[in-house]
Amino acid sequence: MKRYEPEMIGSARRRLLRGLGSLCLGVVLLGLGLPRVAGAAPAVDASGRWEGAIELPQNQQLQVFVSLEHGDTWTGSIDIPAQGAKALPLGNVVIEPPRVHFQIAGVPGAPTFDGRLSEDGSMIAGPFTQSGQKLHFSLRRSTASPELPAGKPVPAAPVQGIPGEGLVGDWFGALDLGQIQLRLSLEVESRQDGGLAATFTSIDQGMTSFAADKASLEDRAVKVSVEKIGASFEGTLNADGSAIDGTWSQGGRSMPLTFTRTSAPFELKRPQNPAPPFPYTSRDVSFRNQGAGIDLAGTVIRPAGEGPFPAVVFVTGSGAQDRDEALMGHRPFLVIADALARHGIASLRYDDRGAGKSGGDHMGSTVADFASDAVAAVDFLAQQPDIDPQAIGILGHSEGGLTGPWAATLDDKIHFLVLLAPPGEPLDQLLQRQGADLLRLNGVDEALIAKAQAEQAKGLALILDDSLSTDELTEKLRARIESERGTFTDEERAQLGLNEAAAEQSLQVGTSPWFRSLLRQDPAKYFEKTEIPVLALFGGKDVQVSPEVNARLVRAALEKAGNRDFEIQVLPGLNHLFQHATTGAVAEYGTIEETISPEALAIIDTWIGERFGHGEGSVTKTK
Incomplete structure (x- = not known):
C-alpha cells in the first residue's frame, strides 16, 4: 500500500532549497x-x-x-x-x-x-x-480576495464501500463540518507481530499523514488513536466489511464519521501523471558508485524508434528523495521524463542515497558525495545502447541545480545542464535571505527580523567552523540555543517559530555532514567553470530560491566563464515546483493539480532538441 510520511520541511534540510512536504502534523482548524x-x-x-x-x-x-x-x-x-x-x-x-x-x-x-x-x-x-x-x-x-487553489473541489467519500474481510485495507471518509468537508483516508496493514499499523491522511490539508499509535479490531469494534494530535476514531465494522460507522473525537468534541472501504489508497487528482500505453520503454536498473562503494537504483526510459538518443540524468533537490522526486501525489521528474521521451529524449532517474532502493546514508553524506553519484549515473547512462554519448546532460532541481554544475566540473561526459531553480548565491546567504523573506511574508517587523538574523548568523558561523568536531559543534549549538532564550521574549519566540521541537531539529540537521558541507558551498565556483550549454529556469513566485537574486548571479557567473551558450528565464506565475500558483507558498503545493507547467516542459524539450536533436519516432524530430 502507498504510505505518506510527514517530511522534515522547516528543518534546514528541506526549507533551504525545496521546502516541500506535509502541511502540518495534525488536523489544523478542524x-x-x-x-x-x-x-x-x-x-x-x-x-x-x-x-x-x-x-x-x-x-x-x-x-x-x-x-x-x-x-x-x-x-x-x-x-x-x-x-x-x-x-x-x-x-x-x-x-x-x-x-x-x-x-x-x-x-x-x-x-x-x-x-x-x-x-x-x-x-x-x-x-x-x-x-x-x-x-x-x-x-x-488587505483588499485581496482569496482564490481557491487548483484541484478544488475533488471527489467526496463514496457512499458504498467494497465488501471485505477484517480491517486491513484502504478506507475513505469525510467529516461534515457544515460549510466544508474534511476528507480523511485510513490505511491499515498487518504487522509482522500480528498487530495492525494504521495511518490517517488529511486529504484537504496537503495529504498530511500521521501514524496511529494504536489500531485494533476486536469482534467488530474498531479503535484507532493518534496521541500526537489528541485524536481517536471508534466504530463498528458492518456485516460485509464494506464500512465502519463510528465517531471521530478530538479536542473534547466528537462527531460522526463513516469510513468506506476502497480498492486503492486515495490519491489527489494529478492529471499529468503518465498513464499507459506508453510510446517508449522503461526498465529498472542499478549502477554502482565505485568510489563510494554503494549501489544506486533507478529507471532508464528509452524512446521509440532508432537511436542514438540524447539523454538526461535527473538530480533531485534537498533531502533523501526517490527517483520521481515524489511529493503529495506529484511526481515531477516522472512527468518531465515522460514528456521528453515522447520527443525522442532518453533519461535516467535514480533514488537518492538512503532513499527508495538505493544504498548509502543520505544525512551522513556530503554535497561532493551527491556530485559523485551524479557522475556515476552519467557514466552508466553513457554505456547504454542507443544513447548518444555526446548528448548526455543533467537536469537538476533546486539543490540539484548545484550538484549538476559541480558534477560537470568532474566529468567531461556531461555535455549540457538544465537547471530548475538553481541557487546562485552562497548557501549560507541564501538561507539567511530565505528566512528573512519568509518572516516578511508573515508580517514580522524589520527590527525583529534583524534581531533574528543576527542570532542566526552566530549559529551559522559555528556550523561553518571546520575546526569543530560533531560533538563540539553539538555542544556549542546547544549553548547558543540556551542563550537565545534570554534574547527573545515569549511573543517574539512565537513569531519566529522558536520551540523545543525546532531546536532539536536544528541540532540534528545542523550537525550533519550533509548540511555542514552544503552551507559552505558557493555555486559561482562551479558556474564560473561551466562552458557547456546551460538552461536555467526560475519561477517568478518561488519563495524558496529568490528568482531575482539567483538568476542574476547565475548569469554573472556564466558570463565570467565565457560561456557562449546559456539561456536564463524567469517564468511569471510559477512557484518553486514550476506550478502555476496563487502566492507561491509551500502550503499550496499539494492543493494544485498541475505538477509542472506545460510552458516549462516545452522550453526544456525545445532547448535540448535545438542543440542535440530528437531521436527517431519523435513528433518534433530535429533533422
Whole structure:
C-alpha cells in the first residue's frame, strides 16, 4: 500500500532549497462554521479585510483571510483557501486595544487567535492555539480576495464501500463540518507481530499523514488513536466489511464519521501523471558508485524508434528523495521524463542515497558525495545502447541545480545542464535571505527580523567552523540555543517559530555532514567553470530560491566563464515546483493539480532538441 510520511520541511534540510512536504502534523482548524458570538466594541478600529497565515509545524504556512466587522458588536469570518473554506463565521470576537482576539468556538481543540494590533493599525500578530499546540499567526490589511487553489473541489467519500474481510485495507471518509468537508483516508496493514499499523491522511490539508499509535479490531469494534494530535476514531465494522460507522473525537468534541472501504489508497487528482500505453520503454536498473562503494537504483526510459538518443540524468533537490522526486501525489521528474521521451529524449532517474532502493546514508553524506553519484549515473547512462554519448546532460532541481554544475566540473561526459531553480548565491546567504523573506511574508517587523538574523548568523558561523568536531559543534549549538532564550521574549519566540521541537531539529540537521558541507558551498565556483550549454529556469513566485537574486548571479557567473551558450528565464506565475500558483507558498503545493507547467516542459524539450536533436519516432524530430 502507498504510505505518506510527514517530511522534515522547516528543518534546514528541506526549507533551504525545496521546502516541500506535509502541511502540518495534525488536523489544523478542524471543524469550522459556527454561530457568531458578539464581543465588546473597542475604541480602536480593527475592522476590515486582513490577509496572512498560521505558521504550521516544520515552518510551513496555512494561508487565511479574516474579515472583522464592527456594528453594534464585533463579528467576523475567515476564509481558508487550502481547505476550500469560505466565509466561515468567527466566535468570541474581543477587541481591547491592542488586543485582538477571536475564536472558532465549540470545535476540536478550540482554535483561538489572540493577537496584538500594531501601533499603526497595519498588522495583527500573536499566538494561535489548538489542542494544546501553540503556533504563531500574523495578518496584514488587505483588499485581496482569496482564490481557491487548483484541484478544488475533488471527489467526496463514496457512499458504498467494497465488501471485505477484517480491517486491513484502504478506507475513505469525510467529516461534515457544515460549510466544508474534511476528507480523511485510513490505511491499515498487518504487522509482522500480528498487530495492525494504521495511518490517517488529511486529504484537504496537503495529504498530511500521521501514524496511529494504536489500531485494533476486536469482534467488530474498531479503535484507532493518534496521541500526537489528541485524536481517536471508534466504530463498528458492518456485516460485509464494506464500512465502519463510528465517531471521530478530538479536542473534547466528537462527531460522526463513516469510513468506506476502497480498492486503492486515495490519491489527489494529478492529471499529468503518465498513464499507459506508453510510446517508449522503461526498465529498472542499478549502477554502482565505485568510489563510494554503494549501489544506486533507478529507471532508464528509452524512446521509440532508432537511436542514438540524447539523454538526461535527473538530480533531485534537498533531502533523501526517490527517483520521481515524489511529493503529495506529484511526481515531477516522472512527468518531465515522460514528456521528453515522447520527443525522442532518453533519461535516467535514480533514488537518492538512503532513499527508495538505493544504498548509502543520505544525512551522513556530503554535497561532493551527491556530485559523485551524479557522475556515476552519467557514466552508466553513457554505456547504454542507443544513447548518444555526446548528448548526455543533467537536469537538476533546486539543490540539484548545484550538484549538476559541480558534477560537470568532474566529468567531461556531461555535455549540457538544465537547471530548475538553481541557487546562485552562497548557501549560507541564501538561507539567511530565505528566512528573512519568509518572516516578511508573515508580517514580522524589520527590527525583529534583524534581531533574528543576527542570532542566526552566530549559529551559522559555528556550523561553518571546520575546526569543530560533531560533538563540539553539538555542544556549542546547544549553548547558543540556551542563550537565545534570554534574547527573545515569549511573543517574539512565537513569531519566529522558536520551540523545543525546532531546536532539536536544528541540532540534528545542523550537525550533519550533509548540511555542514552544503552551507559552505558557493555555486559561482562551479558556474564560473561551466562552458557547456546551460538552461536555467526560475519561477517568478518561488519563495524558496529568490528568482531575482539567483538568476542574476547565475548569469554573472556564466558570463565570467565565457560561456557562449546559456539561456536564463524567469517564468511569471510559477512557484518553486514550476506550478502555476496563487502566492507561491509551500502550503499550496499539494492543493494544485498541475505538477509542472506545460510552458516549462516545452522550453526544456525545445532547448535540448535545438542543440542535440530528437531521436527517431519523435513528433518534433530535429533533422
